[in-house]
Amino acid sequence: MTSMAAEGENKPTLQHLSDSQSQTILWLLEELEIPYNLNLFEREKSGPNKNRAPQSLKETHPLGKSPQLITASGRVIIERSAITAYLIETYDSAGKFKVSGSDDDHDSLREQELVGFAEASFNGTVMTAMMLYYLKVLSPFFLRPLIAAVSAMIHLGYVDKEFDAQLKYMDGLLKDQEYFMSNGNPTRVDFMMIFFVQMVYHSEVVDIAPYPNVKAWHDRCVARPAWKRAMEKGNGYSLGL
Numbered sequence: 001m002t003s004m005a006a007e008g009e010n011k012p013t014l015q016h017l018s019d020s021q022s023q024t025i026l027w028l029l030e031e032l033e034i035p036y037n038l039n040l041f042e043r044e045k046s047g048p049n050k051n052r053a054p055q056s057l058k059e060t061h062p063l064g065k066s067p068q069l070i071t072a073s074g075r076v077i078i079e080r081s082a083i084t085a086y087l088i089e090t091y092d093s094a095g096k097f098k099v100s101g102s103d104d105d106h107d108s109l110r111e112q113e114l115v116g117f118a119e120a121s122f123n124g125t126v127m128t129a130m131m132l133y134y135l136k137v138l139s140p141f142f143l144r145p146l147i148a149a150v151s152a153m154i155h156l157g158y159v160d161k162e163f164d165a166q167l168k169y170m171d172g173l174l175k176d177q178e179y180f181m182s183n184g185n186p187t188r189v190d191f192m193m194i195f196f197v198q199m200v201y202h203s204e205v206v207d208i209a210p211y212p213n214v215k216a217w218h219d220r221c222v223a224r225p226a227w228k229r230a231m232e233k234g235n236g237y238s239l240g241l
Ligand SMILES: N[C@@H](CCC(=O)N[C@@H](CS)C(=O)NCC(=O)O)C(=O)O
Pocket: 017, 019, 020, 021, 022, 051, 052, 053, 064, 065, 066, 067, 078, 079, 080, 081
């Protein structure tokens, strides 16, 4: 673990990679309105590691992924679920982004459940759809019709049904409130969920128009001034296929 506390001047530091889910941590930092350091990393432009993170991200964590948050005391935290929990717990003294309810739909257990749903279940469907897409476009041309046919079968039998069930569930959660667990300000669930929804939205692997509350929630998140500031401060956020 590398200590960057001195360099960080008692501020957290975000190790931020272009076109990545780190953008959502940048959004949270802007929402919190705290001082922080931002180290920008670009994806490799060519060679065998084209589009991958640069080796320099391994200097702060062996996995070399982004986001990495280096705390003011020099501890390196990976995984957005842990980073969002840490940042909100440490810096949200007014409780703007904390869940505050005690009923089943708004308590901390529900928050944990929905963070897990976003990361494991919804992301699982998104990744399966992405893999099928890349398998199709990256395979040799003579195999492509066969792979396209197998991919269509997996979509029909599994992926599309999962997407529909999951997006309907999410649409229902957003029926009477602006964010997944709140009105007014997002919570950790929204900071987690936005990336997975945007993967779907930007790549068009599934149409979210039939889920109007999800679409309205997405548009509400990206209309926030903090989201816009984060977009200006980051170094690109293109998720299209
Ligand atoms: N589960 C991790 C995912 C981290 C991750 O996979 N980051 C990607 C960017 S979206 C990355 O660094 N990719 C570059 C690479 O693998 O070379 C989290 O929540 O932070």
